[in-house]
Amino acid sequence: MALLQTQNLIAHYGDFQALFGVDVHLEEGETVAIIGANGAGKTTLMRSISGVLNNQAEAITFDTDKIGSTHAADVLKKGIAMVPEGRKLFPSLSVEENLLIGAYGRKGNGPWTLETIYRMFPVLQERRNNPGTALSGGQQQMVAIGRALMSNPRVLLCDEISLGLAPVIIKDIYAALPKIKETGTSIIVVEQDIGQALKVADRVYCMMEGRITLEGSPSDLSRDAIHNAYFGAS
Numbered sequence: 115m116a117l118l119q120t121q122n123l124i125a126h127y128g129d130f131q132a133l134f135g136v137d138v139h140l141e142e143g144e145t146v147a148i149i150g151a152n153g154a155g156k157t158t159l160m161r162s163i164s165g166v167l168n169n170q171a172e173a174i175t176f177d178t179d180k181i182g183s184t185h186a187a188d189v190l191k192k193g194i195a196m197v198p199e200g201r202k203l204f205p206s207l208s209v210e211e212n213l214l215i216g217a218y219g220r221k222g223n224g225p226w227t228l229e230t231i232y233r234m235f236p237v238l239q240e241r242r243n244n245p246g247t248a249l250s251g252g253q254q255q256m257v258a259i260g261r262a263l264m265s266n267p268r269v270l271l272c273d274e275i276s277l278g279l280a281p282v283i284i285k286d287i288y289a290a291l292p293k294i295k296e297t298g299t300s301i302i303v304v305e306q307d308i309g310q311a312l313k314v315a316d317r318v319y320c321m322m323e324g325r326i327t328l329e330g331s332p333s334d335l336s337r338d339a340i341h342n343a344y345f346g347a348s
């Protein structure tokens with residue numbers, strides 16, 4: 115059985131329907147990428163899984179629990195942490211305080227502590243007393259990833275962690291994902307940057323207009339198939 119799965123997941127914003135029966139799954143230890151253009155529904159899917167948006171209870175299963183209508187704080191305690199789009203650091207808090215806030219949902223011991231996060235992102239240790247907002251975009255993204263890891267999650271959801279960053283910084287940020295995977299954490303990355311997503315993912319889903327349009331391993335998917343699933347067949 116998959117560690118996490120959605121079944122016929124539907125989401126609305128008022129009268130507007132954003133997801134139309136989405137089925138995705140994540141195996142233990144796997145890294146899955148969800149790609150798709152602006153407005154495809156990727157963030158809505160992440161917000162549904164993390165409990166920020168509540169859906170039908172039965173539509174999301176984590177381990178053996180139905181979590182579709184579970185609130186975000188409880189989803190975090192169960193072991194799913196999100197790196198939100200736009201990083202959303204606490205501006206008045208230092209780097210270290212931002213990281214420590216992430217330990218709130220923590221259950222028992224796990225690989226992630228201030229020490230192991232500073233080892234992965236040494237620049238954060240140098241800047242640990244600076245306010246989060248005094249950092250560059252890439253450093254802020256490192257804090258957002260570190261903050262999510264501080265709960266020692268079984269699943270890490272990363273929503274567009276490359277957004278607005280220079281290519282060389284994106285490379286640095288993406289270099290962290292295999293290290294996170296090595297600790298046994300399962301990962302979902304949501305991306306518009308297809309190249310980055312394909313490099314780290316074991317499996318890829320493409321979304322368009324609230325539906326999954328393609329699924330496969332990066333080596334099995336042709337450029338044309340991805341193009342059609344991403345933009346629609348021309």
Ligand code: ATP
Binds near residue numbers: 127151153154158159
């Ligand atoms: P992006 O790359 O822009 O984050 P996305 O694939 O993550 O795109 P979503 O943000 O999930 O897409 O948006 C899916 C659809 O839902 C879009 O049509 C969007 O306009 C709509 N939508 C998203 N958030 C809201 C909201 N709070 N209220 C109303 N509609 C929304």
